[in-house]
Amino acid sequence: MPSSKLLKERIESIQDTMKITNAMYLISSSKLRKARKNYQNVSPYFNRMRDTISRVVPHLPEEPVHPFFHERNTANPKRAYIVLTADKGMAGAYNQNIIKFLKENADENDRFYVIGQVGYRALYHKDPRLVEEFRYSATAPTLQRARDITVDAIDDLIVVLETDDGQRGFGEAPPTAVITGDTIPSVAGGITQFIAPKLIGREVEKFDELHDIIDKAMVHNTTAKAAVEMAVYDLVGKRWNVPLYKLLGGAKCELETDITISVNDVDTMVRDAVTAAERGFRILKVKVGNDASLDALRLTSIKKATPAGTVIRVDANQGWTPKQAVRIISMLEDANLDAELVEQPVKAGDLEGMRYVTQRVYTPILADESVFTPADAIRILESGAADLVNIKLMKTGGLYNAMSIASIARALDAECMMGCMLEGNVAVTAAAHAAMARGSVTRIDLDGPALCTENPVHGGAQFNGSRITLPDAPGLGITDIDGLVPFSL
Helix, strand or coil, rough: CCCCCHHHHHHHHHHHHHHHHHHHHHHHHHHHHHHHHHHHHHHHHHHHHHHHHHHHHHHHHCCCCCCHCCCCCCCCCCEEEEECCCCCCHHHHHHHHHHHHHHHCCCCEEEEEEECCCHHHHHHCCCCEHHHHHHCCCCCCHHHHHHHHHHCCCCCEEEECCCCCCEEEEEEEECHHHCCCCCCCHHHHHHHHHHHHHCCCCCCCCCCHHHHHHHHCCCCCCHHHHHHHHHHHHHHHCCCCCCCCHHHHCCCEEEEEEECCCCCCCCEEEEEEHHHHHHCEEEEECCCCCHHHHHHHHHHHHHHHCCCCEEEEEECCCCCCCHHHHHHHHHHCCCCCCCCEEECCCCCCCHHHHHHHHHCCCCCCCCCCCCCCCHHHHHHHHHCCCCCCEEEHHCCCCCCHHHHHHHHHHCCCEEEEECCCCCCCCHHHHHHHHHHHHEEEEEECCCCCCCCCCCEEECCCCCEECCCCCCCECCEEEEEECCCCCCCC
């Protein structure tokens, strides 16, 4: 028989659970009332639209061409179910009842739009009615998951610098607040209020001087600095009528990029990896880190499913503790995963923790969010905190510092990756020029534009599967950009 102390603890636990449940009930009730109010507010609009259409339809030709006016097939109707399930536990009975309801009531012609990992896993591979486009959920949101959902629309700012003789230089400033702290208003304000006024009347060819002006115009706001600086470099190349990579000392004009496999359930990640391999991508950058218990399984499953010779890069996105990182990476090494590298296994500020990992595994460790400045690169490489560094223009504040980091790495007998975040074709073109100009840049992660559905940029880098080529045109090789709208604060 349980002791009185144990019974007391159980009673207290139940009481605490009841408090949490009551709080959740109050929150859900409040949201339900708000949703009901919104519905009531729009209901008159829909009623009026229905009445208007009812009056219009009798006056249409006998064969209306618009599908909205076709008579519904009531003999064999098709229905769509929006299925709301949980991402994790705490709702077992609810999840089971939802799935049971679908199986008992849905017809073979119906379709399921599932929100929540529990429902998705229950139906995936088991029910052909699942619409897979809606596989994203709300648990553990990451930058990469947002990127995968919205790669057809990037919040972006384009900087255009114009000389007295009419030459235009282009730069790009896509804000990434979770990494750099920059937003569209802060970037636009930094450029218009602090950087641009200091550049008017300056000589384009003096880009060392212009770099200092841009860099010292304000602290932080690396995104704004990067955009203006790449526009300056574009103008310099156009002034001398030479591609930027040649101006910087490069010779090759083609690169091979990896492609990102977003963190998700195991089956989805395997499918995405196989699809990428079929598209001709030899190098996969696999995102993990949101669930350490699944990460090893995700990676080994992808390794088994992809062709021999596929290169796997692991990006933990700061998701592990140092001890977790050592344990997981060691497991991968024992499983012969042969990962090319592991990117940012621990928190960006935990350099001692990253050094702990680097010293205890054989797989090379790549520092990403830990490296913004040349000083960061020196500190990390000299201390042995990482084997390689990841260069991103939006972190470094532009091409000048990016190439400085590449030169530092070469001096310290280390290598670099040239990467990107949410950049479009302008910024990725600039990064590709820089990568081609420095021999220490041996790895490329510039897949951003390849994931987008449209490209408004005329000229610049061209993507053919995993291959990035640069035109033999002056500067960045960009001549124009469609759809530019003046920005006002």
